[in-house]
Amino acid sequence: MLKKALIGAVALTALTAAQAQAQYSENKIKIGVLTDLSGTYSDLAGKGAVLAAQMAVEDFGGKVNGVPVEIVSADHQNKADIASSIARKWYDAEGVDAIAELVTTAAAVAVREVSKEKGKIDLVSGAASTPLTNDKCSPTGFHWTYDTYALANGTANAVVKTGGKSWYFLTADYAFGHNLQAQTERVVKANGGEVKGAVKHPFPNSDFSSFLLQAQSSGAQIIGLANAGADTINAIKQAKEFGITQGGQSLAGLLVFITDVHSLGLETAQGMMLTTGYYWNRDDETRAWSKRWSAKMDGKMPSMVHAGTYSSVMHYLKALAAAKTDDGVKVADQMRALPIKDASGFAVNGKIRADGRMVHDMYLAQVKKPSESKGPWDYYNIVRTIPGDDAYQPLAESTCALVKK
Amino acid sequence: MMTLFGIPTAALFGQLLLGLINGAFYAMLSLGLALIFGLLNIINFSHGAQYMMGAFVAWLGLTYLGANYWVALALAPVIVAAFGIVLERTMLSRLYKLDHLYGLLLTFGLALIIEGFFRQLYGISGMPYAVPKELAGGWNLGFMYLPIYRAWVVFASLVLCVGTWLLIEKTKLGAYLRAATENPALVQAFGINVPVMITLTYGFGVALAAFAGVLAAPIYSVNPLMGSNLIIVVFAVVVIGGMGSIMGSIVTGFMLGILEGLTKVVYPEAAGTVIFMVMVIVLLIKPAGLFGKGA
């Protein structure tokens, strides 16, 4: 396998010297979708993300400059070591050119290290933490869909401005949770609020009773949930069980996906403020794309991670075509140069910065009351559009080495 | 706000109460384990998986057959126990003549198979199981809001534990069981069917685990890993209580749940570790366990 690759590469290099034709190693393009297929985040990412990537390939025509594109996928089970070894194997032995999705910060960072070392492209959609565009940034690494800074700017800002001044955090005990808590604390304090305390819970976790009790006894107005997926759902459900809201406290879900709202039901989730990078029911374009995705996903509707995966893979394919090579650095340059627009309606006003951050409009949404919803998955009222430059961390503040100061 | 040792009493009592509830699960599970080990000398590593199966049978029953919680509580232990008995008859019984470690390894392998199978079918995020209407709601105790369901869990487990203890220690059946494991040949000579006793004991231990699983379903969400998260802690409880002692595992289970709750108030990060630290201390001072009778 390795030998064939070597011979192939040599032959290809010889050919390249003679012609200026598009050259892709082994005459095949492979994109790997590395995601959580069976765990806490499998609904908001998982199979749906693999489908989104496949849709991007199909919509692009299945080939780049005549070379066929293949999608492979694997389950990293939210573990850094599994993600790392799959990425390594894909790059070394299976000719994968780029890896997409990558929910769970620990896994994304692990793959980012491997990708950086090998000069390959990673298109992070699912993971949220800001280090990906700060000290862990890479010339071939992109953070596409959202991040904790934007979430805090959206949700926390809105909650504090509507009166939620004292906060207590329930935080998933890993990089993402810590990062989300830190970003939110920053916004709360900047708006004159106070942080009464925090408690870290194991990731993943199913019993939040003791943590909720601590939150309750803190007396804070707002219990900030610095977690995601099944953890958020369980925490909200159990808060209801323990009568937290009857006691006068409110829950602020700092990262909530439409799949979470679906699990909770509008009865429980109504009124919740959240920040999202995509809403399927926003306009005709998003509706059309989402219905196509939904047809293959049992009538579910896509989350921002699904749309982001489609968008990032589509843009990668365009860059591949323009660069006429699969060399990571050259394709990355093309990605930064080309305008971002695709059928999903994701990435409105999108542009890629030097730190790898894809900046685009974000939306502040509020979950509808059951009476307001006109049908299944019609869950959000878009309260306000947050322009990308307002939502994301200013480039000047990034600690990424690639940003020229 | 009142404080006790610098900790607000509301928080303290709240956590202790929650700890008591966790302790109820530890007690039920270690009871089944202690029973199987004490009477059969098998370390049933698949105990956690069987607990999980109990919860899943309840969920499956509700989703596909509309069987409510109470039906599940009665039937799930029977169904899972039947499964356990099949395991015992076909596989475990072959290992009685060998080193007990093989029983441990076999049940470990079975646990992997069962958990892997459920994981493959259902992922790990957990299936929601609603609290039964009869037990919904809660009481406002002043220092905390206690959901009725959780109070029921404590009550049910106490009844179960005490009942089992009475069965084993005070009834004729229990006496036969204890005799059969001390000296199987002699008891067989008396005309008592020892293999059947052993099989029934294993089945009963498994049923206890499954019962705990049904009780857990509304609280901990039904997911394939719920057992493997608990099983190691339960082993520690059994070791601390004394590996064959039924009373030991019941008392230790509740005590350790409360201790864990206390730790959550004072030093939350250590809550997971405190049980193992106690285990090390107990092993150093009284190796047979708090209620054990010789190593």
Next chain:
Amino acid sequence: MTSQSVTTAAAASSGPSRQTIFVGILLVLALAAPFAVYPVFLMKGLCFALFAAAFNLMLGYVGLLSFGHAMFFGWSAYITAHAAKEWGLTPEIAILLGTFCAAGLGAVVGWLAIRRQGIYFAMITLALAQLMYFVALQAPFTHGEDGIQGVPRGHLFGLIDLSDTMNMYYFVLAVFVLAILFLYRVVHSPFGQVLKAIRDNEPRAISLGYQVHRYKLIAFIISAGLSGMAGSVKSLVFQLASLADVHWHASGEVVLMTLLGGVGTIFGPTAGAYLVVTIQNYFASAGSWVTIIQGFIFVVCVLAFRAGIVGVFAPWLKKRGIEA
């Protein structure tokens, strides 16, 4: 017994012994393998083979089943990863540091656990490993769920760049061979004979005047140290040390590898390790199937195949003068 030694003596007198040829063939295969098979896969196999071989010292030769060996494997990985990344130590020193720490941990754990036998020993090691797992979870330097990432492979002795996969492979192979040789010497030394005596009949060994606890403890320390060495090397191969290495599933996996390969054989653990790593590799994209298959292998091995792969062939090979 006598006929066997005659055969080996006869074989020895006519050139290299069958044992040497057998080992020689394995060595040649090992040297050539990275040209045909993905080297990172081979290295993973070697690390786990060493781990299993170290574990086998306790199970096969002392007769004690430890269910907590992951604590040595994983903690050593963390220490080496930290040393290489934060302190910039060269790989060989980082590995030695990790090994030494694992041996130290082994001394403490061994001292606590050795007093017990059989099931109790297994339970104690399991619980102590859980304790170490929680410490790993909380200790800031391990970075909890994220693990220590981006561990530099460094330059061996300051000269050889281990970022080159082939260099790394031969280094790992060298470490593995040296460690196996060491284990072989331990097992075949007078010390090893006493261990086997203790395994077969402890009361008799005590009555013969042997300080049984001391022997068991030393064996445990060696086992822990070499398990640590395996973990250290693995952290450099994958440039990552994570909680998975200290989790009790890893302890269970090493038991599986040893059982499958053949308890109490020299090459059994290696065979078992490679088989398990291959299964993991093959079914990696299928998630839970790996667990199911591992469980299945456990069950089959315990019920019908207790000798393990190499164990099944061992008597046949022994008659031909080869010790496997």
